[in-house]
Amino acid sequence: MDNIYQTPSADLLPHERASDTFFVTSTRKLYLLYFFTLGFYSIYWAYKHWDRQRATMLPKKISPAARSIFHIFFIHSLCRLIQSQLQAKGLGEWKYAAVAWTYIIMVFVGNGLSRVESFGHPILDIVLLIAATLVTAWPLATIQQQANLASGDSASEQNSRFSLANWLCMLPGILLWLFIAIAMFLPE
Numbered sequence: 010m011d012n013i014y015q016t017p018s019a020d021l022l023p024h025e026r027a028s029d030t031f032f033v034t035s036t037r038k039l040y041l042l043y044f045f046t047l048g049f050y051s052i053y054w055a056y057k058h059w060d061r062q063r064a065t066m067l068p069k070k071i072s073p074a075a076r077s078i079f080h081i082f083f084i085h086s087l088c089r090l091i092q093s094q095l096q097a098k099g100l101g102e103w104k105y106a107a108v109a110w111t112y113i114i115m116v117f118v119g120n121g122l123s124r125v126e127s128f129g130h131p132i133l134d135i136v137l138l139i140a141a142t143l144v145t146a147w148p149l150a151t152i153q154q155q156a157n158l159a160s161g162d163s164a165s166e167q168n169s170r171f172s173l174a175n176w177l178c179m180l181p182g183i184l185l186w187l188f189i190a191i192a193m194f195l196p197e
Contacts, residue, residue: 030065031091031156032057035169039153042175043146044139045182048119051149055080058087058156081116084109088152094159103155112148119145131193 032054042050056077063071076083088105095103119141128134157165 030061030094031160032061033157033160033162033165033168034153035165036150036153038165038169038171038175039150040143040146041171042179043149044142045179045186047182047185048142048145050178051080052077054149054153055083055087059083062087062090081113084112084152088155091152091155091159095155098159098161100158105152105155108148108151112145112152115141115145115148135189135193 034054039050039054043054054077056073059071059073059076063073080087085106088103088109092103092105095101122137122141128137153165154163157163
């Protein structure tokens with residue numbers, strides 16, 4: 010006879026989140042949006058990731074807006090969530106600390122470089138500006154690849170095309186780079 014006073018028991022499975030827990034986008038789209046929005050895309054990118062975490066982090070209430078504005082303080086937490094999802098799905102362990110720290114350092118380096126008036130030659134100035142922007146986007150792209158993998162869409166098929174809103178966000182940056190290119194060839 011069963012003990013009627015025994016508490017119910019069940020086999021506990023590893024906690025696996027829903028497959029759409031993380032924001033999915035292609036790395037090509039991330040690089041282009043980051044570059045042409047002059048880095049402001051990182052705020053939207055962080056917001057979308059933290060917005061997806063709201064339901065899974067209950068009862069803890071999080072503010073995606075605050076976490077996106079101050080995303081350099083929360084990038085390690087986001088990477089930790091991605092890593093735990095990868096482990097729960099049996100996709101291996103991801104050592105994220107170096108990537109997260111690289112992003113934080115590159116944000117500060119990029120901000121420092123943007124305050125330098127000139128490196129001596131206009132072409133060198135532009136090359137360094139482009140390089141600093143793309144190098145800063147590299148850690149985000151690495152994090153995004155892992156988030157896509159954890160979401161079950163490693164090819165990022167569900168969000169690889171550019172929408173009208175994407176083009177409108179990139180338009181000021183496209184025009185700025187166009188004007189910079191034109192100004193480089195104008196006589197002084």
